[in-house]
Amino acid sequence: MVAFLHQVFSGLAMGAVYASLALALVVIYQATHHVNFAQGEMAMFSTYIAWDLIDRGVPYWEAFLLTIAISFLIGMVIERVVIRPFERAPALTVVIVFIGLLVIFNSLAGWRYSYTIKSFESPFPDEPWFGNSFMSSHESGTVVVTLAMLALVYIFFRFTKLGLAMRAAALNPTSSRLVGIRVGWMLAIGWGLAAAIGAIAGMMAAPIVYLDPNMMGGILLFSLAGALLGGIDNPWGAVLGGFIVGVLENVAGAYLVGTEIKLSVALIIIVGVLVAKPSGLFGRRIAARV
Amino acid sequence: MAGASQRLTARPAGVQAGASVRMWHRLGIAAALAGAAVLPFAVSGYRVYQFSQVLIYAMALLGLNLLTGYNGQISLGHGAFFAIGGYTTAILVVKLGVPYWATIPVAGIVCFVAGFLFGFPALRLGGIYLALATFALALATPQLLKFKAVDEWTGGVQGLLLSKPKAPFGLPLTRDQWLYFVCLACTALLFWAAANLVRGRIGRAMVAIREHPVAAEAMGIDIAFYKTMTFGVSALYTGIAGALSGMVAGVVAPDSFGFFLSLSFLVGIVVGGLASIWGVIAGALFIELVPIYADQIADLLGESAKALPWAIYGVLLIGLMYMMPTGAAGAVRAVVRRLGRLTAGSKSG
Amino acid sequence: MAPILEARGLTAAYGPIQVLHGLDIRVEDGGVTALLGANGAGKTTVLRALCAMVRRGGAASFRGRSLNGQATEDIVRLGIAHVPDGRGTFAALTVNENLRLGAYARRDRAAVKADSARVCGYFPRLAERRQQQAGTLSGGEQQMLAIARALMLRPKLLLLDEPSFGLAPLAVADIFGILRKINRDDGVSMLIVEQNANLALDLADHACVIETGRMAMSGPAAVVRDNEAVRRAYLSY
Numbered sequence: 001m002v003a004f005l006h007q008v009f010s011g012l013a014m015g016a017v018y019a020s021l022a023l024a025l026v027v028i029y030q031a032t033h034h035v036n037f038a039q040g041e042m043a044m045f046s047t048y049i050a051w052d053l054i055d056r057g058v059p060y061w062e063a064f065l066l067t068i069a070i071s072f073l074i075g076m077v078i079e080r081v082v083i084r085p086f087e088r089a090p091a092l093t094v095v096i097v098f099i100g101l102l103v104i105f106n107s108l109a110g111w112r113y114s115y116t117i118k119s120f121e122s123p124f125p126d127e128p129w130f131g132n133s134f135m136s137s138h139e140s141g142t143v144v145v146t147l148a149m150l151a152l153v154y155i156f157f158r159f160t161k162l163g164l165a166m167r168a169a170a171l172n173p174t175s176s177r178l179v180g181i182r183v184g185w186m187l188a189i190g191w192g193l194a195a196a197i198g199a200i201a202g203m204m205a206a207p208i209v210y211l212d213p214n215m216m217g218g219i220l221l222f223s224l225a226g227a228l229l230g231g232i233d234n235p236w237g238a239v240l241g242g243f244i245v246g247v248l249e250n251v252a253g254a255y256l257v258g259t260e261i262k263l264s265v266a267l268i269i270i271v272g273v274l275v276a277k278p279s280g281l282f283g284r285r286i287a288a289r290v
Numbered sequence: 291m292a293g294a295s296q297r298l299t300a301r302p303a304g305v306q307a308g309a310s311v312r313m314w315h316r317l318g319i320a321a322a323l324a325g326a327a328v329l330p331f332a333v334s335g336y337r338v339y340q341f342s343q344v345l346i347y348a349m350a351l352l353g354l355n356l357l358t359g360y361n362g363q364i365s366l367g368h369g370a371f372f373a374i375g376g377y378t379t380a381i382l383v384v385k386l387g388v389p390y391w392a393t394i395p396v397a398g399i400v401c402f403v404a405g406f407l408f409g410f411p412a413l414r415l416g417g418i419y420l421a422l423a424t425f426a427l428a429l430a431t432p433q434l435l436k437f438k439a440v441d442e443w444t445g446g447v448q449g450l451l452l453s454k455p456k457a458p459f460g461l462p463l464t465r466d467q468w469l470y471f472v473c474l475a476c477t478a479l480l481f482w483a484a485a486n487l488v489r490g491r492i493g494r495a496m497v498a499i500r501e502h503p504v505a506a507e508a509m510g511i512d513i514a515f516y517k518t519m520t521f522g523v524s525a526l527y528t529g530i531a532g533a534l535s536g537m538v539a540g541v542v543a544p545d546s547f548g549f550f551l552s553l554s555f556l557v558g559i560v561v562g563g564l565a566s567i568w569g570v571i572a573g574a575l576f577i578e579l580v581p582i583y584a585d586q587i588a589d590l591l592g593e594s595a596k597a598l599p600w601a602i603y604g605v606l607l608i609g610l611m612y613m614m615p616t617g618a619a620g621a622v623r624a625v626v627r628r629l630g631r632l633t634a635g636s637k638s639g
Numbered sequence: 640m641a642p643i644l645e646a647r648g649l650t651a652a653y654g655p656i657q658v659l660h661g662l663d664i665r666v667e668d669g670g671v672t673a674l675l676g677a678n679g680a681g682k683t684t685v686l687r688a689l690c691a692m693v694r695r696g697g698a699a700s701f702r703g704r705s706l707n708g709q710a711t712e713d714i715v716r717l718g719i720a721h722v723p724d725g726r727g728t729f730a731a732l733t734v735n736e737n738l739r740l741g742a743y744a745r746r747d748r749a750a751v752k753a754d755s756a757r758v759c760g761y762f763p764r765l766a767e768r769r770q771q772q773a774g775t776l777s778g779g780e781q782q783m784l785a786i787a788r789a790l791m792l793r794p795k796l797l798l799l800d801e802p803s804f805g806l807a808p809l810a811v812a813d814i815f816g817i818l819r820k821i822n823r824d825d826g827v828s829m830l831i832v833e834q835n836a837n838l839a840l841d842l843a844d845h846a847c848v849i850e851t852g853r854m855a856m857s858g859p860a861a862v863v864r865d866n867e868a869v870r871r872a873y874l875s876y
Contacts, residue, residue, distance in 0.1 A: 217429065225426070264434055267429070278415060
């Protein structure tokens, strides 16, 4: 039983990472109905920025905040420069642009920082907190940081004028323009926000999975699975889905099969759930337009 | 209203243009085949191998385009069927001693069954959900191929080595040249079949399902049947391509069938043009040759840019999408339409 | 009196299909202009063209400033509020959030608060439902919300697209009463598109009748109302 709980709790840490990236995917999906396949690679690149800053002697938490700010700007610039010309392009064309971005970020990281695996420090102490024997301090720290980020995002969308305008722009761009909202900029800010959230996910994941340009492939997949499991039209469902996937992955890896093919097994389970419940566990069924 | 009447008056010119277009079309195919037939004698051995790869990609892309372009089912995981085709051939040749030419149809059938079966869960998963399921398939494929329980058959991480077949009947061809002609024959056959398929009743049903599933159902089209069959046929095409790829490369290994291969296929059909038979050749040339050119460009940029070819590839890809958002086929169609309007204008004026 | 809005030779097109073929439209400062015509005449398109929501040509100016080349959101910020057909409320947001969005372009927080109270005074039904999702309101309430949201901009000019559409007669009378009050008390000018010509002509001081994108007649509301031929041909009552 204790061993099982251990698996569940340490699954929560990776679950927090999936939840963050799932939220980043949903922020962009709700505004544009595109899944940004480059989100994981953008997060990976942000993590390298943090590594670089720390390597230059910047203290961890300053590097952490600086990385979030830089990532926000990168996200905004990408939307304005790369994505914006494709506003009216067919959906698959946009997917290909995302693939292009994915390849570019992966390649730039390999070029600047090499493909060798780096270790990434955790800001949390070595011994677990409060004698918690189920989670290491990095694992509990990851969950705490993620929950704090989620609370901030919630407050932003719920209580600020800009957050309200962003929700409005995603729901109904035409009406938003009619109340004076600059919808294009809302999209750019959404991209910035997603990139910033992804940066947090990357920095929290890196001490667990180590830092290398390909670290985010599997993480993106599980985040997308979490988002779809929870319902891609519902940010909080997506977050919950991310946590569920994290736990599921860990438990499946420990009890059902070895770590060798746990990816495949977890995926089969997720796809199975989606086949049974296509709109996700907490998603609204979107009525097909006739 | 005004637009509709313009279109009506424009129709007779369009019909005439259609007849001449069809003639040009046939001539074009004949010329392309003739060119393809002399090609292996005009270029070096490595180039022959490369062009075999282009033909193989063209077949795989054609399969994916039937599914995604014509039928509207997205797949980020066609690399899996490519892998199944390749491994079917390799296992049959290496482990069971089956003659290589006989493994091609077997690989096709195995993939047809696999695709058909995958088509059932796909029926329940629309759009982005199907993208996830196929994305998962693509990521899981190398893992499953390396799985310990099957490595007696799959050769584990190393994969399986095949020796390239010699040209039969004492034909004066190198092995690469002979394989090139095998690929060319398969390509011609599969293109001919696909062109007929999409032109007929089945093709119209496939497109109707993509465009308007509710109306298609109301017209009596059995959506589940067409979708699963399309998945099967699509996998068959890609599987045959995979089988030939195993022969041409002389090796099948798990890591050559990773996620990136599946992404390349998707890139290929969009670059070539969705729902276009001939566009996939442009797509195949792109995914085979552009990475190589990107490599050369990176070399030109000097020592510091050595690790950058994929960044250059990404930039080229995005730039191309910007210039031709509907792919090569879409761009050609736009040019033809403009030329047609010009000639029609000069006739009436 | 100077016009608050003046359009000359206004044209508009959806793709290759031209819908407006050069219209001259004026709204006097503090006045109400009614835009009348059969279905498909291009009335809604006039409002969209003024707000740069369709490809347009010709010249338009608002309080002496040219609207040419301006984006929708900039035109709104000049003080033109558009209540679109189909109302354009944010169905998934609450009534309160819809109202807050109406004042999005404004910076004067205190005045926005006061306006919120004032607008809720016009529409007490909305005040009771401030925390309710807009999508759950009745048709009449949604129309009220759309107008209330537009008023939150504190506009100089209100563009109204069929405010009576799909509403019960009582609700229609209600809304037109409030519009008259807003025009009289707050001096908000209006350009109103209506199927119900009687209602619109009662409110308006000026009227334009358009037919397939061309001006068929324009003049003082009373003149248009009394013109037998126009009434029979275009207004069908």
